[in-house]
Amino acid sequence: MGTGGSLRTGPAMTSYQSTFVLYLECSDCGKHFSTREIHTFCPDCQAALLARYDLVAAREHLDREAISTRPRGMWRWSELLPVQDPANQISLGEGDTPLLRLPSLGADLGLSQLFLKDESSNPTGSFKARGLASAIAMAKELGIKKVIIPTAGNAGGAMAAYAARAGLQAHIFMPKDTPRANITESRMAGAEVVLVDGLISEAAGMAGIKARAEGWFDLSTFKEPYRLEGKKIMGYEIAQGFNWELPDVIIYPTGGGTGLVGIWKAIAELAELGWLETDKRPRMVAVQAEGCAPVIKAFQQKASFCDFWMHAHTQASGLRVPKSFADRIILSTIYESSGTAVAVSDEAIFKSQHEIACREGLFVAPEGAATLAALKELIQQKWVVPDERILLLNTGSGLKYLDHMG
Amino acid sequence: MGKNILCIEDNPDNMLLVQRALESRGYRLLKARNGLEGVTMAESEDVDLILLDINLPDIDGYEVARRIRNSARNKLAYTPIIAITANALKGDAEKSLAVGCDVYMSKPINIRELWARVEAFVPAPR
Numbered sequence: 001m002g003t004g005g006s007l008r009t010g011p012a013m014t015s016y017q018s019t020f021v022l023y024l025e026c027s028d029c030g031k032h033f034s035t036r037e038i039h040t041f042c043p044d045c046q047a048a049l050l051a052r053y054d055l056v057a058a059r060e061h062l063d064r065e066a067i068s069t070r071p072r073g074m075w076r077w078s079e080l081l082p083v084q085d086p087a088n089q090i091s092l093g094e095g096d097t098p099l100l101r102l103p104s105l106g107a108d109l110g111l112s113q114l115f116l117k118d119e120s121s122n123p124t125g126s127f128k129a130r131g132l133a134s135a136i137a138m139a140k141e142l143g144i145k146k147v148i149i150p151t152a153g154n155a156g157g158a159m160a161a162y163a164a165r166a167g168l169q170a171h172i173f174m175p176k177d178t179p180r181a182n183i184t185e186s187r188m189a190g191a192e193v194v195l196v197d198g199l200i201s202e203a204a205g206m207a208g209i210k211a212r213a214e215g216w217f218d219l220s221t222f223k224e225p226y227r228l229e230g231k232k233i234m235g236y237e238i239a240q241g242f243n244w245e246l247p248d249v250i251i252y253p254t255g256g257g258t259g260l261v262g263i264w265k266a267i268a269e270l271a272e273l274g275w276l277e278t279d280k281r282p283r284m285v286a287v288q289a290e291g292c293a294p295v296i297k298a299f300q301q302k303a304s305f306c307d308f309w310m311h312a313h314t315q316a317s318g319l320r321v322p323k324s325f326a327d328r329i330i331l332s333t334i335y336e337s338s339g340t341a342v343a344v345s346d347e348a349i350f351k352s353q354h355e356i357a358c359r360e361g362l363f364v365a366p367e368g369a370a371t372l373a374a375l376k377e378l379i380q381q382k383w384v385v386p387d388e389r390i391l392l393l394n395t396g397s398g399l400k401y402l403d404h405m406g
Numbered sequence: 407m408g409k410n411i412l413c414i415e416d417n418p419d420n421m422l423l424v425q426r427a428l429e430s431r432g433y434r435l436l437k438a439r440n441g442l443e444g445v446t447m448a449e450s451e452d453v454d455l456i457l458l459d460i461n462l463p464d465i466d467g468y469e470v471a472r473r474i475r476n477s478a479r480n481k482l483a484y485t486p487i488i489a490i491t492a493n494a495l496k497g498d499a500e501k502s503l504a505v506g507c508d509v510y511m512s513k514p515i516n517i518r519e520l521w522a523r524v525e526a527f528v529p530a531p532r
Binding site: 028041044045046047196197198202204205304305310311322323325328 | 423491492493495496497498499500503509510511512513514515516517518519522
């Protein structure tokens with residue numbers, strides 16, 4: 001644990017010290033880039049850039065308990081986020097989502113310590129709020145005026161909302177069969193929405209072409225460095241919620257993979273900060289739909305990257321990602337954590353969604369429900385044992401998907 | 407043992423990226439800047455693998471792949487083809503395999519993945 005007081009209340013605080021960010025680092029070659037300039041991904045390797053912090057200084061100046069007493073929300077961790085000027089911390093109240101015990105489902109499954117982190121209480125109803133709050137804040141800080149994003153749905157709504165809040169112009173490319181709620185909320189917030197005949201992969205291709213042609217900044221998953229930083233705060237909150245002793249297993253629905261990678265990044269940072277009570281790390285489980293399971297296929301083949309998944313299909317629109325730009329980092333996270341990857345059917349997803357609502361009163365997104373379906377598989381395989389602390393991640397609200405339900 | 411990679415790509419930046427990546431591993435890059443030039447080079451040069459951009463200024467990459475696979479030069483029936491696209495149109499990936507490409511990659515091309523994809527067919531000279 002850190003020994004000093006909170007940086008925000010410390011006597012030596014300067015505006016520079018509002019963040020301990022140092023630089024961006026290529027996830028492949030390790031080359032450094034400035035956070036004070038606009039960057040997308042490594043131009044040499046075409047790989048994601050990761051924000052790195054002076055965690056030695058942070059350990060000296062930050063105190064985990066002092067942070068816990070700050071006003072709730074993602075920005076209470078601001079020194080571990082990349083934004084320099086606090087005026088650019090765009091917020092709609094994201095973060096500090098509930099960590100709930102699931103006693104009824106746990107009893108049904110013979111598990112004594114089953115939990116769910118419910119990201120549906122974020123602004124715009126999903127975990128996407130975290131990443132887009134951070135990315136839009138950095139876009140504002142770097143003087144960007146126009147942003148563009150390809151999305152399977154929820155990221156579009158979140159981007160539109162935060163762009164509106166920051167006064168930026170938003171352009172969104174999403175599949176034409178995206179849940180209507182996502183289309184409506186994006187347009188309501190003033191974004192220009194283009195419906196694409198295809199999947200998020202085609203939306204990404206079109207958005208990339210448009211971004212290059214028009215000079216708009218592309219906020220595609222992992223093609224800019226800062227959505228990951230907002231998402232990683234889930235990991236800090238999980239550690240805090242479990243009294244700095246991490247759960248044994250984290251089961252995560254994996255589309256683009258920012259959340260899975262972000263939580264693992266947070267755990268590495270927490271370890272360097274000395275804030276964890278034990279050396280034990282969770283086993284990370286990536287869950288995908290049977291109709292679009294590139295990570296599961298690559299994991300089974302012990303591969304270091306994914307093949308593009310042909311003819312991708314699933315009603316869990318957030319899982320309909322044929323290949324993530326950061327597939328190598330997703331897979332290395334699973335391997336490093338001694339985790340696994342599980343594919344589940346749409347039928348199992350919707351059955352689990354109904355069970356979570358009936359047994360625990362939570363109307364979770366299909367992607368979140370996929371984690372329960374995967375857990376059942378893992379129990380059958382005896383990959384988890386009854387007294388382990390198991391955390392399911394629900395990424396959003398089921399209310400966004402009403403037009404996909406019978 | 408040959409180590410010649412034919413890259414059919416009209417974008418000079420992408421061509422340069424691929425050239426740097428593959429020459430650093432000891433491959434020799436043959437460069438074609440449009441589809442017809444690519445077909446001609448495939449039929450006349452000693453080529454071990456083809457990197458094929460789908461969006462080309464004359465004939466598209468699908469047509470290039472068809473002509474290569476139907477070439478009178480027997481070797482081209484089984485020369486590995488890696489299709490590369492910006493993936494802006496529905497079904498790009500599926501179509502590229504249907505016309506005879508072996509592997510599909512979408513831009514931006516991660517260099518480590520490119521090395522691995524190429525080396526799966528043609529071991530790196532260094």
